[in-house]
Amino acid sequence: MDDQSKRKRPTYSEEFKRDAVRLVVEEGYSIKAASQAVGVCEASLRGWHAKLVPPPEPCGEEATVAELRDELKRVRRQLKRAELEREILKKATAYFAKEST
Template sequence: MPEKQKQKRRTFTAEFKQSAVDLIAKQGYSINAASESLGVDATTLRTWHRKLATPQPPLAEDATVAELKAENSRLRRELQRVEMEREILKKATAYFAKESM
């Protein structure tokens, strides 16, 4: 049986990551389209986007109902993600506290 070749983990510069995020945020590419064109996994690109994309400013008081609904939906998704991350951190903290005793 041939031995599996161990693939070297690719590393990317900060400039490359920011350029990839700019494709999505500023040029309107979807994550999947940007992923295919850059040769980077979509999950990795999604993580970079979450970390590096500039947060959207709150809407002005004269925003339309549709804009407010869209922002509300976005904020709910973000809240759900942050709450899930917090729960994971709580569990990890409890696990490592238990291990150190």
């Protein structure tokens, strides 16, 4: 057995995860800077952030131009991701339909 198979992935408490995410949300750290500060990989912190931070509420009637721009950017990213996921599903469906015939 080699050294890599003996290693276990570290586990982190929910409190640790919340504190790491708080650096990004409340303290203004970038994901990269926060992950370096707490000693975890960026992918882990991104996952915790996605699970622990609720999506922002839509802008209301009294929103500023800056708030509307931010919301537009967020919605465009969501749309792009949804379109990509849809394309992947269409290709997978076609692949499996071809395989079953």
